[in-house]
Amino acid sequence: MMGNCRRWRYNQGKLQQETEFSEYGYGRAGGGKDMTDTIVGNTLGIFSLCLTISFATKNIVVNRQKNNLYLCAAVTTICLLLLETATVYLENNRSASYVILYRMINSLGFSLSPLVPFFLLCLNSIGKSSTLKALLLRIPLLINAVVCVLSCWTGWVYYVDAAGHYTRGDLFLLPAIVSMYYIIGLIAAILRTNAEYEWENNKVLLLILLVPVLCMVIQIIYTGFIIIWASVAISLLMYYIYLRELQFTYDAPTLIKNRSAFEKDMEHSGKASEQVVVVVIDLNHLKTINDCFGHTAGDEAIVDxxxxIKQSFKGIGRPFRIGGDEFCVLCKDMPVEAVDKALYQMDHAAKDINRNRRFPLVLAYGYSVFHTRGREDIHTVFTYADRAMYEHKARLKSDV
Structure with a gap:
């Protein structure tokens, strides 16, 4: 980044003030107030991230693997904030004795910069990328790190002269370009989860991500601002809150809404919709699957x-997991014929998936229709649907 500083020279016997373009990597070539403001902002960012890390280690977000990736992103951001603070200090206390340290800090900072969006991309792509794609994703990181380290001698990304003056190199934007590469991949990964999480939730996440992107653009254009990593710290805190909110709304293994969300949605549907078809679905023989094949197989059966259900009722209704082996779909203002067709598709989808399973998926279901002008409230209609499901379950057992 760049900032303005002043130097003095003699011209025809007169002392004149001359503006010099001084650049900096993570620091600012400004006065003490600028340094103090940056250090205070970075300290607050570090404090918020330490607090977030404390919460995340005690309360795992989504699952342990994703939680570890989130912690890696948070710890990396703390390192970058500390490096940024160090460069601010060194820029405002230039000395030839600090040159080697100054170069090392800049090389390390530029090398680590793309790691934060990389970790977040991995967090949102677990189980969706092949081993080859995972390896290819690491190549830009390696190239960036090699170029940044070699810049200590080549000046490709930055150059610090013997007096401690910093200037940008021809490849200064490389770390930013690599970071944007991962950010674009992260946005694409988020958009792919639109079928799993509602678009309203994805919009919130995209807004959280746009904050540091906007700050990065501002810092590149207006070089007097040092705001990138402080904004990343705030975004990571917001992201943790977002993930915790998802845990209160979604069932982690199946990525569909949970019982708590179902109760709220059903209450709202009973007031806002003219007609709601309440479909109750039960996975038969889950206990037998757990006993014979283990709980991992039982978890796989629930996810399948x-x-x-999600695939069969796409565009028809919203599915929920309301119990261990019990699901419910709320079909708002949909004709009963559309629900019958979705159930028919569900039966055939279960038969197709059973061809490759050690144990078959057997689904019992029943439904009932709520009308706003009817006598029964939606909770009573749910009871009728549950009763219809148990009647279907009994018929399935008698057919065996």
């Missing part, structure tokens, strides 16, 4: 069941 949820996927079959």
């Amino acid at each position: 069941c949820a996927n079959v």
